[in-house]
Amino acid sequence: MKTLGLIGGMSWESTALYYSGLNRGVSARLGGLHSAKMVLANVDFQEIVEFQQSGHWDEAGIFLADIATKLVAAGAEGIALAVNTMHKVAPAVAAAVKVPFLDIRDAIAKDLRSKNIVVSGLLGTGYVMQEDFYRSHLEDAAGGGVLVPEKQVAADLNQIIYDELSKGVVNDKARSRVLDMIGDLHRQGAGAVILGCTELPMLALDSSSPIPLLDSTALHIEMCLNFMLGDDAKSSDRTYY
Template sequence: MKTIGLLGGMSWESTVSYYRALNEGVKAARGGLHSARIILNSLEFAEIETLQSKGDWQALADILVEAGLSVERAGADGLLICTNTMHKVAPEVQAALSIPLLHIADATGEVLKSAGIRQIGLLGTRYTMEQPFYRDRIEQQFGIDVLVPDLAERDAIHRIIFEELCQGVISDASRSVFLDAISALAGRGAQGVILGCTEIALLVKPSDTDVPLFDTTQIHVDQAVRWVLDIAR
């Protein structure tokens, strides 16, 4: 079994989901007392969020490169960045490492393509929804059109992610905001919606809507479990 490295803490709320799901996935595949071999570097999220707000992505790249190298030095065979937004600096991280980085958008795109999706909605932080690093990767590599909510909805979603979900706050009112955005995207032609922030699945569940939801945390973990166990898709 390979050892998977995790860059977590962005936020730690969703990193808990990664840790649990990775171990559950390995146990489901191997049975008994089997669990995942994991090396975790959990970053200080307040520092990350401040740099995001300032738009200092070079400083963020430097932090994640050093964190990735520390995980590689500790013996990881591959790396997961446990957040969608920070995949903005994934190219810099991968360039610095000699181990593979399993990209969350690639894992998601493969699942969407297998499901026959041609047009998909995307929810996430403002950075993920508005900047091209995530949308373009899915559109260009997988031929899938990506729709995002309108400006007011994007602002509300971003606020809820940072002021509530990243701090462990779950509210029915905020769930309604997300469900309204999901319905609006479906009304515009989306065949499903990407939960493109690893905290969103803490708030919105498939049982909450008839629109197919694609949870990037679980998709990323499923890819990693197959990779560490050498299981073909």
């Protein structure tokens, strides 16, 4: 088993899903008392949010790249960012290390291709939905179109993510609002909706969604498991957390 270097804390609520999912996934595949080999760096999310809000993305990239190099020095054989938004600085992090960088966007693109989804909807933070680093990567890698909500709806979702889910607050009002967003994207022609925020699975949306949901957290965990165990043959749609 390879050792994964995981950069988490953005937020710690979703990092807990990664920790549980990786360990449960290794246990399910290997049996016995096996658990995931990983080196985890849990950052202070407030510091990351301040980088975002001030527009200091280059500094954020340097900050996370430095953490990645320390994880490699501690034995990590691959690096993963347990967050969607900070993949805006993925090039800086990937360039700082000589081990594979496991990009969450590639995990999603692979799933889009395997399911022949031509047009998808995308939900996430405002940065993910409104900036090119995420949508363009998916469109280039998967060869399809990506729809996003209008600006006011995107702002509402951004508020739910930062002010509620990232603080562990889960309620029916937020769940209903996000389901409405999914329905809107469906009516616009989306064949599936990407949950492009690692906290969105906390809302347990699958059973009520009118169309398939692509859970970026689960897909990224699956990608990491395949890297760690070298076992693509056992990859599946199973969610381990």
